[in-house]
Amino acid sequence: MHIVSLTNLKGGSAKSTTTFNLAGTLVEAGFRVLCIDVDPQKTLGEAFFGVYAGQETLSSVLINDSMVGGAIRSTNFEGLTVIPADDGLKGIKSGQTQLEGGELRLRSCLTRIKASIDQENGANLVDWILIDCPPSLDRLTMNALAASDYVLVPVDPGAGGRGALGDTMEYINSAQRWYNPTLKVLGLLINNTDSHTVYDQTTEQVVREMYGDLVFKTVISASVRVRESAEAQVPLVFCEGAEYVRYAELYRALKDEILEQVA
Numbered sequence: 001m002h003i004v005s006l007t008n009l010k011g012g013s014a015k016s017t018t019t020f021n022l023a024g025t026l027v028e029a030g031f032r033v034l035c036i037d038v039d040p041q042k043t044l045g046e047a048f049f050g051v052y053a054g055q056e057t058l059s060s061v062l063i064n065d066s067m068v069g070g071a072i073r074s075t076n077f078e079g080l081t082v083i084p085a086d087d088g089l090k091g092i093k094s095g096q097t098q099l100e101g102g103e104l105r106l107r108s109c110l111t112r113i114k115a116s117i118d119q120e121n122g123a124n125l126v127d128w129i130l131i132d133c134p135p136s137l138d139r140l141t142m143n144a145l146a147a148s149d150y151v152l153v154p155v156d157p158g159a160g161g162r163g164a165l166g167d168t169m170e171y172i173n174s175a176q177r178w179y180n181p182t183l184k185v186l187g188l189l190i191n192n193t194d195s196h197t198v199y200d201q202t203t204e205q206v207v208r209e210m211y212g213d214l215v216f217k218t219v220i221s222a223s224v225r226v227r228e229s230a231e232a233q234v235p236l237v238f239c240e241g242a243e244y245v246r247y248a249e250l251y252r253a254l255k256d257e258i259l260e261q262v263a
Contacts, residue, residue: 001113001114001126001127001128001129002127002128002129002149002150002262003110003128003129003131003147003148003149003150004128004129004130004131004148004149004150004151004152004186004258005131005133005141005144005145005147005148005150005151005152006018006019006022006130006131006132006133006151006152006153006154007133007141007144007145007151007152007153007168007172008133008135008153008154008155008156008164008165008168009135009136009137009164009165009167009168009171010135010156010161010164010165010168011135012135012156012192013135013154013155013156013161013164013191013192014154014156014189014191014192014220015039015132015133015135015154016037016039016043016044016047016048016132016230017048017154017191017226017230018152018154018189018191018220018254019035019044019130019131019132020035020044020048020049020229020230020235021226021229021235021236021237021251022130022152022251022254022255022258023035023080023128023130023235024077024080024235024236024237024238024251025235025237025248025251025252025254025255026127026128026255027077027078027079027080027235028237028238028252029255029259030079031079031127031128032079032080032122032125032126032127032128033079033080033081033126033127033128033129033130034072034081034082034083034123034126034128034129034130035049035080035081035082035083035129035130035131035132036058036068036082036083036106036129036130036131036132036144037058037082037083037084037085037132038058038085038089038106038131038132038133038134038140038141038143038144039085039089039132039133039134039135039140040085040087040089040090040093040134040140041085041134042084042085042086043132044082044084044085044132045073045082045083045084045085046084046085047230048230048233049075049082049084049233050075050076050233051073051074051075051082051084052073052084053071053073053084053085053086054070054071054073056070056071057071057086057088058071058083058084058085058086058088058089059086059087059088059089059091059092059097060088061109062092062099062105062106062109062143063088063092063097063099063105065105065108065109066109067109067112067117067118067120067123068083068109068110068112068113068118068123069113069118069119069120069121069122069123070120070121071083072120072121072122072123074121076233077235077238081121081122081126089140092139092140093134093136093138093139093140095139102139102143103139103142103143103146103179104143104146104179105143106131106143106144106146106147107143107146107147107179107180109147110129110147113126113129131144131147131148137167137168137171141171142171142175142179145171145172145175145179145180145183146175146179146180146183147180148180148183149182149183149184150183150184150185150186150262151172151175151183151184151185151186152186152187152189152258153165153168153169153172153185153187153188153189154188154189154191155188155189155190155191155207155215156191156192157190157193157200157203157204157206157207158203162203162206162207162210165188165207169185172185185214186258186261186262187214187215187216187257187258187261188207188211188214188215188216189216189218189219189220189254190204190207190215190216190219190220191219191220191222192220192221192222193219193220193221193222194221194222195219195221204219216254216257217253217257218250218253218254218257219250220247220250220251220254221247221250223247225239225243225244225246225247226247229244229247235251236248236251237251237252
């Protein structure tokens with residue numbers, strides 16, 4: 001089982017979109033995937049997958065340090081399950097909900113999955129756990145980083161995105177130092193680019209010069225097809241129509257890079 005957090009301080013860097021489509025490619029390849037939405041905006045769970053929290057919620061799991069299996073919800077795709085975000089996460093994010101060892105609660109819960117202690121809804125049968133983080137460096141993001149084996153950073157390569165990227169990398173370093181020394185940076189994924197423009201070519205080059213081999217070879221182009229896929233609540237690899245194939249192949253290439261690194 002591999003646990004990957006997708007995080008970046010900057011909003012609009014395609015964290016949820018990347019989580020959504022990467023999950024689709026992994027399921028297509030035969031893996032069982034659990035997505036966890038720790039962003040109180042609920043984009044991944046509700047908007048992308050159309051899945052809503054039930055009686056057992058992620059926030060109650062974190063507050064009570066209980067099993068996550070009861071919070072897992074099925075999707076329309078076999079092998080792909082979700083723990084959606086809920087309103088209770090807002091209190092944890094703001095600090096209004098006081099938790100002893102608050103930054104390690106999700107790690108405690110996911111450890112039970114790895115140890116096959118938590119088996120409800122097949123929680124112990126997944127191959128990959130993908131955690132979609134909020135666009136902020138707070139207790140929820142630190143919970144995700146402390147619980148993960150890897151972190152993937154979707155990047156908006158523009159000037160504002162590069163500034164937020166530096167802060168994000170510093171935060172990841174803090175997580176490695178204080179909470180999770182085995183956490184590894186899986187890679188930086190450049191998103192929302194148009195390779196035909198000089199500006200985007202230049203900004204991509206700047207990011208690669210700054211971070212070198214940490215940047216994935218795969219680059220995700222900006223396209224209405226990617227947005228259409230999310231609106232339809234269907235990952236690109238499962239979308240019907242030749243117009244989606246090119247963009248589905250980009251996420252398949254990302255998946256191949258990730259599998260090569262993890263292997």
